[in-house]
Each structure stands twice: as C-alpha cells, then as structure tokens.
Amino acid sequence: MISISSIRTYMYCPLKLYLQNEMDEEINGDFLLNKTMKELRIDLQDLFQRNLRRIKKDMEIDEIEEQLSKNIDDYIKNSITILENNDSRYDNSLKKEIKDDDEYNLKNVEIANISTSDEINDLASEIKNEAYFNMKILALKSQKAMKLNEKDGNQIVELFFPSSMYSYLIKDHQLELIGTCDKIEIVDGKYFPINVKNSNPPLKGVWDSDAIELVANALLIEQEFDTEVFVGFIDYLKIGDKRPVVMDANLRKGLFKVLNEVKTIINEKIAPNMNVNAQKCNKCDYEEICFQSNNSS
Numbered sequence: 563m564i565s566i567s568s569i570r571t572y573m574y575c576p577l578k579l580y581l582q583n584e585m586d587e588e589i590n591g592d593f594l595l596n597k598t599m600k601e602l603r604i605d606l607q608d609l610f611q612r613n614l615r616r617i618k619k620d621m622e623i624d625e626i627e628e629q630l631s632k633n634i635d636d637y638i639k640n641s642i643t644i645l646e647n648n649d650s651r652y653d654n655s656l657k658k659e660i661k662d663d664d665e666y667n668l669k670n671v672e673i674a675n676i677s678t679s680d681e682i683n684d685l686a687s688e689i690k691n692e693a694y695f696n697m698k699i700l701a702l703k704s705q706k707a708m709k710l711n712e713k714d715g716n717q718i719v720e721l722f723f724p725s726s727m728y729s730y731l732i733k734d735h736q737l738e739l740i741g742t743c744d745k746i747e748i749v750d751g752k753y754f755p756i757n758v759k760n761s762n763p764p765l766k767g768v769w770d771s772d773a774i775e776l777v778a779n780a781l782l783i784e785q786e787f788d789t790e791v792f793v794g795f796i797d798y799l800k801i802g803d804k805r806p807v808v809m810d811a812n813l814r815k816g817l818f819k820v821l822n823e824v825k826t827i828i829n830e831k832i833a834p835n836m837n838v839n840a841q842k843c844n845k846c847d848y849e850e851i852c853f854q855s856n857n858s859s
C-alpha cells in the first residue's frame with residue numbers, strides 16, 4: 563500500500579523517500595507543528611463560516627468585519643497556548659493521533675521534541691496576518707453577494723462554504739493507495755478534492771507536486787464514491803487563493819508513472835541517483851547522511 567505522504571516525499575526528492583524508508587523514521591517537532599497549524603487553519607475556515615451566518619445584508623463593512631472576526635483571535639491564542647505548554651497530555655494525544663493515522667504508516671516511530679517557542683510565535687503571527695487578510699476578502703465578497711442577491715449571510719453561506727467533508731481518509735486496495743484529503747467539497751452531487759497548503763504558491767497555477775498529490779486524492783474519491791472527479795483545488799492559504807487543477811489524462815498518466823517509481827523505491831529498495839538541489843537539500847533532514855555517503859562512494 564502506497565501512501566500519499568510517500569508520493570509527497572518522492573516529489574520532494576526520490577532519494578529522500580529511499581532514505582526515509584530505509585531508516586528508522588522520526589517524526590520531528592516541525593512535522594507536528596505543521597500538522598497542527600494546518601488543522602488550525604482549517605478550523606479558522608470553519609469559524610468564518612459560522613460568523614458569516616450572523617451577518618445581515620444591511621450591515622456596513624466595518625460591522626461585517628467585526629462579526630467575521632468574532633472569536634478568531636481567541637481561537638488562535640488558545641491553540642498557540644496549548645502548543646507552547648506542550649504538556650504530556652497534549653504530547654500523548656498527538657502521538658496517538660499520528661499512530662492512528664494509517665497514512666503515515668511509519669515504522670519505529672519516535673516523537674522528537676516539539677518545535678521551539680520562537681518558531682511557534684513566528685507561525686502564530688503569520689496565521690494571525692493570514693486570518694486578518696482572509697477576513698477582509700471575505701467581508702468584501704460577502705457584502706457584494708448579499709447586496710446582489712438581497713439575502714442575509716445565513717442565506718449565502720453555501721456560496722463561500724459548500725457542504726464539505728474534512729480530513730477524509732480513503733484506502734483503496736485495487737489502487738494500493740491510501741491517503742487523507744484535507745477537504746472534499748460537494749456541489750450538486752459532484753465531488754471536488756481540496757488540498758490545503760501552507761507553502762508559498764507559484765506565480766501562476768500550482769506546483770507539479772501539489773497537482774500529483776491532488777490527482778491521487780481524486781482517484782481515491784472516484785473509487786470511494788463511485789463518481790468522476792473533473793476538477794480539484796489547491797488552497798494556498800497564505801494568499802487566500804484557491805487554484806483549480808483539471809484532472810486530465812496527462813495528469814493521471816503522470817501519477818501512475820510516479821506511483822510505479824515510488825513502488826520501485828519502497829518495494830524493491832532501489833536507491834535513486836542523488837540530485838542535489840541546494841534549496842531542498844538545505845531543508846532536508848537527511849542532508850548530512852546523504853552528503854556523507856555520497857562523498858565516501
């Protein structure tokens with residue numbers, strides 16, 4: 563069974579996937595922090611959705627912004643306090659959550675210390691800025707939608723937040739694939755996979771790695787719900803931009819090529835060539851091992 567997280571690692575660097583698979587895996591603090599931040603961002607979308615229901619069509623923009631901002635700061639503050647405290651209760655629940663999540667399928671999992679409070683504070687202010695930016699955009703869009711449709715917030719909420727399923731785990735034995743889709747929106751009986759990204763977006767379109775991950779989710783959704791997925795989205799939360807990806811034949815072919823290569827690395831344990839990319843290598847957990855073994859060979 564290949565996990566979508568293995569595809570993600572392969573797209574980052576095939577050699578990284580090989581090393582990760584060959585060595586005892588450690589979930590580090592950065593991984594936990596990113597996972598928690600991603601969940602926090604999804605929860606904030608939920609809060610905006612609830613706040614939008616309170617808005618009336620005759621409200622001025624300041625009032626709309628005030629309503630949309632309700633509980634947002636407190637929610638971010640509470641979530642960050644939990645992370646900073648990093649008490650054993652929190653640590654254990656995270657460990658359990660990760661071990662229960664088949665997608666990660668890690669062997670000999672060790673949980674390292676959670677990231678430093680400086681990193682947490684930096685991310686907290688980044689999330690606050692993002693939430694403020696997204697609130698402003700939503701305020702303007704919802705004001706316009708209410709005026710045009712002559713409806714209150716609770717009547718237009720579906721325009722901005724269609725019915726959705728969150729963090730939906732799907733396992734398919736035929737495809738030998740398992741993965742969690744961050745969000746699946748359902749509009750008029752059609753399914754739209756949405757992956758939420760904390761990373762910087764490209765100038766236009768989406769990164770190839772994000773598209774491959776998304777089409778893997780689309781395939782799983784097609785099998786699970788006996789449907790066809792034509793379009794998915796990458797939601798780059800940093801700039802509040804949800805970019806479409808068409809699930810065309812080329813992208814599907816690309817995924818199957820990647821899947822074969824991932825299977826070769828994992829099942830046949832064949833090491834791919836080292837392909838140095840300074841930007842990626844500098845951030846890679848295996849940099850030291852990788853360069854050492856390459857210099858000695």
Ligand code: SF4
Binds near residue numbers: 578581839842852
């Ligand atoms: S250090 Fe660079 S080449 Fe080596 S595994 Fe990491 S990303 Fe790949």
